Amino acid sequence: MAKLKGNTVTNRNAKRVIKKLVSKAFPFQFEFVSPTGEQALHMLKRKKGEYNSATVADRLKQLQNPKNTKWHNTVAKWKEDIANGHKAKPSRKLRVKFAYVKVKDIVIDDDIQRDMDPDWVASIGNPAEFEEEFMSTIYCMYDTKTKKYISINAQHTLVLETAFAANELWDDLENFEGDPMELEVPVTYFPSSSRSKCRKGFQIFNGRQKPIEPYVNHKMLVLAYRVDDDRKDKEALKAHVIQTINEKHGYEPVSKDDKKNKKFSWAITCVAEMMNHYDRPDRWEFVLRTHKRYWPNIQLDTAEVDLYGFIYDYFTELKYDVYSDEFNSQMLDPCMALIWKFFTTPSGFKNDSSGVQKRFGSAKTGLPEDKVKIDDNGSCVYLLKLYRHFGGKHELPMYVNNLSEERIGDLLDYVDNERTLLVEEMSKHGQS
Amino acid sequence: MASRKKKFFYIILTNHYFKVGNEFKQRLGYGVTDDPGGRIRKYSNTSGGEQEFVKLYYCDNYEVMEVEKILKQRLADDCHTINGEEVEWISPYSDIGVKELTQMVEDIIKDLRLPVRQVKDEYLPFKDAEWQKDLTRESVETYPDQYLKGDDS
Numbered sequence: 164m165a166k167l168k169g170n171t172v173t174n175r176n177a178k179r180v181i182k183k184l185v186s187k188a189f190p191f192q193f194e195f196v197s198p199t200g201e202q203a204l205h206m207l208k209r210k211k212g213e214y215n216s217a218t219v220a221d222r223l224k225q226l227q228n229p230k231n232t233k234w235h236n237t238v239a240k241w242k243e244d245i246a247n248g249h250k251a252k253p254s255r256k257l258r259v260k261f262a263y264v265k266v267k268d269i270v271i272d273d274d275i276q277r278d279m280d281p282d283w284v285a286s287i288g289n290p291a292e293f294e295e296e297f298m299s300t301i302y303c304m305y306d307t308k309t310k311k312y313i314s315i316n317a318q319h320t321l322v323l324e325t326a327f328a329a330n331e332l333w334d335d336l337e338n339f340e341g342d343p344m345e346l347e348v349p350v351t352y353f354p355s356s357s358r359s360k361c362r363k364g365f366q367i368f369n370g371r372q373k374p375i376e377p378y379v380n381h382k383m384l385v386l387a388y389r390v391d392d393d394r395k396d397k398e399a400l401k402a403h404v405i406q407t408i409n410e411k412h413g414y415e416p417v418s419k420d421d422k423k424n425k426k427f428s429w430a431i432t433c434v435a436e437m438m439n440h441y442d443r444p445d446r447w448e449f450v451l452r453t454h455k456r457y458w459p460n461i462q463l464d465t466a467e468v469d470l471y472g473f474i475y476d477y478f479t480e481l482k483y484d485v486y487s488d489e490f491n492s493q494m495l496d497p498c499m500a501l502i503w504k505f506f507t508t509p510s511g512f513k514n515d516s517s518g519v520q521k522r523f524g525s526a527k528t529g530l531p532e533d534k535v536k537i538d539d540n541g542s543c544v545y546l547l548k549l550y551r552h553f554g555g556k557h558e559l560p561m562y563v564n565n566l567s568e569e570r571i572g573d574l575l576d577y578v579d580n581e582r583t584l585l586v587e588e589m590s591k592h593g594q595s
Numbered sequence: 596m597a598s599r600k601k602k603f604f605y606i607i608l609t610n611h612y613f614k615v616g617n618e619f620k621q622r623l624g625y626g627v628t629d630d631p632g633g634r635i636r637k638y639s640n641t642s643g644g645e646q647e648f649v650k651l652y653y654c655d656n657y658e659v660m661e662v663e664k665i666l667k668q669r670l671a672d673d674c675h676t677i678n679g680e681e682v683e684w685i686s687p688y689s690d691i692g693v694k695e696l697t698q699m700v701e702d703i704i705k706d707l708r709l710p711v712r713q714v715k716d717e718y719l720p721f722k723d724a725e726w727q728k729d730l731t732r733e734s735v736e737t738y739p740d741q742y743l744k745g746d747d748s
Contacts, residue, residue: 199706228688229616229688230676230686230688231676232675232676232677232678232679233676233679236678422671422672422674423672425668425671426668426670426671460706461665461668461706462665462668503708503709505656507656507657507658507660507661507707507709508661508664508665508707510661510664511657511660511661514660581600582656583655584655584656
């Protein structure tokens with residue numbers, strides 16, 4: 164079997180004989196399928212200075228697509244409530260206003276905002292990351308009775324801004340006269356005297372944010388490297404390297420909101436798992452290559468990332484050339500044949516593997532199956548065990564002996580009895 | 596506990612119509628089940644009218660569950676949403692009809708190179724009528740050729 168230099172390699176003829184014997188011995192063959200030839204749309208393949216933009220009119224048109232039923236139901240509800248007199252039309256006059264306000268005119272009510280965290284003030288003032296332009300405006304309610312601004316959000320920014328003044332760190336102070344309380348800060352406010360409105364404001368400003376999905380972070384980093392020509396950000400370089408591998412193999416990560424593209428087999432939807440490989444581009448390339456070789460017409464599944472990733476880790480550690488024809492024919496082809504024959508796809512394999520590991524874990528710990536935690540490499544170990552059971556002859560890592568205990572038996576004793584095809588074939592070909 | 600693994604895949608076209616803009620449209624959907632009779636009765640009971648599966652597929656080794664998963668991915672842009680949540684129905688604004696959906700399912704089956712077989716036309720549309728009651732998981736497992744089209748049909 165082909166090992167990398169420094170390890171024993173049998174001569175070519177002997178290898179051919181072994182290969183023939185091994186392929187004969189393994190009872191299942193993987194049937195390869197031709198790729199449909201779908202061409203990936205490489206949305207991040209851009210040059211320096213090449214920006215894409217959309218107008219608000221474009222976005223409005225997108226929103227008005229009849230498919231967006233939630234949006235159309237919302238508009239219909241508004242119209243119905245206004246027509247029935249249940250609601251007044253929203254007033255343009257009640258939109259927030261902007262002002263520069265002296266710090267002494269702002270009140271932080273501790274029954275509205277959280278306690279101040281001095282460490283958080285220090286964090287946002289960290290000189291390694293601090294940029295003036297990213298300081299938030301201060302959100303307030305202007306109490307029309309007391310003529311004070313009640314702070315709703317961004318108290319830490321407000322305190323930092325004032326503390327910079329107290330420490331004479333600002334360069335170009337105006338209207339200041341040496342007293343930090345005289346400092347003017349940018350305030351976004353709405354006029355009201357209702358404290359309950361204040362409290363609601365605090366919850367809305369702090370709680371209702373659309374989380375940033377991993378794709379957006381990846382895209383930002385790639386574009387920082389490629390379009391903005393940023394050569395200082397190390398993460399941007401790593402993102403560019405991973406993205407280059409994707410493009411080389413004809414894949415492209417997509418946003419979970421990108422309904423037009425996420426249906427294609429070239430779309431990578433497990434972006435978080437991809438980003439976990441920023442420091443392991445070699446591992447990611449093996450994952451993509453292996454997926455492309457065996458499952459070219461379906462999407463890369465999260466199940467494959469760990470499965471192929473661990474195979475890569477274990478066999479490169481054993482010094483095998485995981486891209487060699489020998490490794491393909493003796494190790495990967497039989498393993499994929501098992502997945503295909505008994506579990507249809509890697510995703511089906513992962514679901515089954517999870518059940519097998521939970522039954523094993525439950526027997527081991529006495530916990531109910533739904534409380535059992537499964538190992539990250541559990542699916543890989545399960546596959547290696549199946550490979551060995553069905554007569555696979557390739558050298559295996561020691562991990563194949565994991566998930567086996569004298570008291571409760573081996574993981575393979577916990578295969579799903581409803582999988583009759585697997586159970587029958589296991590009893591026919593049993594070698595473990 | 597009922598098994599979460601399923602052996603039948605179905606395509607359903609509702610017998611009732613939904614008002615979509617100024618038009619009336621049937622809803623096209625799909626899913627997997629282990630009990631076609633029980634599933635179609637549920638659709639009928641909850642919709643207040645008889646429903647039927649226009650197509651049914653069967654496999655021994657639960658392959659239809661992966662067919663469903665891949666189909667769901669490929670329908671990402673044609674998926675209906677209810678209150679913002681994606682559901683296993685085709686959007687009434689999609690161009691996909693029974694013929695196109697059937698073709699998509701068969702393309703996936705062909706690509707997976709696995710023995711997923713169609714239920715014979717004489718049992719379709721399946722509405723769990725008196726003459727269809729014997730089409731169950733157990734009977735199809737025992738007498739597959741009685742209920743299923745040949746592998747190459």
